[in-house]
Amino acid sequence: MTHVVIIGGGPGGYEAALVAARLGAQVTVVERDGLGGSTVLTDCVPSKTLIATSDLLTEVESSAELGVEVPRDVRADLAAVNDRVMKLALAQSADIAGRLEREGIEFVKGSARLVSAGSVEVDGRTIQADAVLVATGAHPRVSPDALPDGERILTWEQVYALREIPDHMIVVGSGVTGAEFASAYNGLDARVTLVSSRDRVLPGEDEDAAELIEDVFTERGMTVMGQSRMASVRRDGDQVVVTLTDGREVDGSHCLLALGSIPNTADLGLEEAGVVLDENGFVRVDRVSRTSVPGIYAAGDCTGVLMLASVAAQQGRIAMAHLLGDAVHPLDLQKVSSNIFTSPEIATVGLSQRKIDEAGLHVDVVMLPLATNARAKMQGVRHGFVKLFSRRGMGVVVGGVVVGPRASELIHAVSLAVSASLTVDQVADAFTVYPSLSGSVAEAARSLHPR
Numbered sequence: 001m002t003h004v005v006i007i008g009g010g011p012g013g014y015e016a017a018l019v020a021a022r023l024g025a026q027v028t029v030v031e032r033d034g035l036g037g038s039t040v041l042t043d044c045v046p047s048k049t050l051i052a053t054s055d056l057l058t059e060v061e062s063s064a065e066l067g068v069e070v071p072r073d074v075r076a077d078l079a080a081v082n083d084r085v086m087k088l089a090l091a092q093s094a095d096i097a098g099r100l101e102r103e104g105i106e107f108v109k110g111s112a113r114l115v116s117a118g119s120v121e122v123d124g125r126t127i128q129a130d131a132v133l134v135a136t137g138a139h140p141r142v143s144p145d146a147l148p149d150g151e152r153i154l155t156w157e158q159v160y161a162l163r164e165i166p167d168h169m170i171v172v173g174s175g176v177t178g179a180e181f182a183s184a185y186n187g188l189d190a191r192v193t194l195v196s197s198r199d200r201v202l203p204g205e206d207e208d209a210a211e212l213i214e215d216v217f218t219e220r221g222m223t224v225m226g227q228s229r230m231a232s233v234r235r236d237g238d239q240v241v242v243t244l245t246d247g248r249e250v251d252g253s254h255c256l257l258a259l260g261s262i263p264n265t266a267d268l269g270l271e272e273a274g275v276v277l278d279e280n281g282f283v284r285v286d287r288v289s290r291t292s293v294p295g296i297y298a299a300g301d302c303t304g305v306l307m308l309a310s311v312a313a314q315q316g317r318i319a320m321a322h323l324l325g326d327a328v329h330p331l332d333l334q335k336v337s338s339n340i341f342t343s344p345e346i347a348t349v350g351l352s353q354r355k356i357d358e359a360g361l362h363v364d365v366v367m368l369p370l371a372t373n374a375r376a377k378m379q380g381v382r383h384g385f386v387k388l389f390s391r392r393g394m395g396v397v398v399g400g401v402v403v404g405p406r407a408s409e410l411i412h413a414v415s416l417a418v419s420a421s422l423t424v425d426q427v428a429d430a431f432t433v434y435p436s437l438s439g440s441v442a443e444a445a446r447s448l449h450p451r
Contacts (some may be wrong), residue, residue, distance in 0.1 A: 001026050005120045010036060010137050010312060012312035013135035019317045026060045028108060029105060029106070030220055037419040041093060046088075054188050065380040067191070117131070132297070133299060152253070154255065168190070172255060174194055175197070175202065181256055183341075198227065201214045203353075228246075233255050239253060263303055285297070285305065288322040289303075290322070336383065347402045350400060368444045376404070379405070383403070394450070397427060410438055
């Protein structure tokens, strides 16, 4: 029986463990913080739980448009919200522990260090292995000029200790994490300033989607400071002061740092074992999750391939399938779907406009505003669109963007089309419910019928 040791109990680790066990391997998972990793305990699950409350309040604010009167002083109890956040995170972690136990997977709580491809040391105990999967994740990047104190200057892992809604939350960083938290606290009725070093929020995302979300942010009272790079953040009593590189200062009650992530690869013995890291400390892997050392695989945020829980899980599954001789489909980043949980949400899959332009592909594109959709009108939805990309002359769907409420659900139809290389006619011919927001996906496909 093959013995696999998995270092890290996040999505890349526990999903790999389940696959390995089902394929007949003996599996040991080593995790120092708790099963589910940062995804479940401090990152994805907590943040999306917080956002769920924010989204509800945002819907309540627009209820008058639907003929519903609600008291003007409806507010969230942030202490209760954050208590619920952490309770749900721990419950999800316990569910994962139960799944692993039912599959006969050994769980060892502790800090692991790689000795070799066949040996892992956990707090002085040596575990022999036939193969090792490294799935140690990443942690928030901080700056020497903006050190978090856990009270007023915060990383995204520390915000759940807050007991009251901030008077003025300054969010530094306008990538996915920054945009999501800025949207969440704006929905919770905090005053929010978003400091962006680029000329627009979400600089790596679809341009139309990013422009729309910035317009929504501004419409809802958020201050968006473009081309404004942080120089430092300091605490001044019950206030924080964010100093920009041009000398301007922004005063607030709290500051959330969303400056990116650093891989958890230090002090693991990786380089001593021969595992190649890139200049930023990420583990280099191929499309089946192999590192430079035979028998050592890696998955998830520690690889920097694409920092999504779904990609981490898929990398872990692929690694175990490759190791244990099952059918393997190498990771294809051109078919990955992702979602940004702002309000409205931004979901994407497949090729983006930027990648299409860089590759010089000939595509047809259509963008339909949700405002023309009958169900959207009924629900009072004003912001959003469906955009599809198809290969010119062939009609094969190669990518798409959905902006709107529950875009994370709506994108699945487009994801299936991209994954299966369906044509726009095949997407359009599939029945949709009337009225429904998904009808706009079919309508967009119908508009791209090859001529």
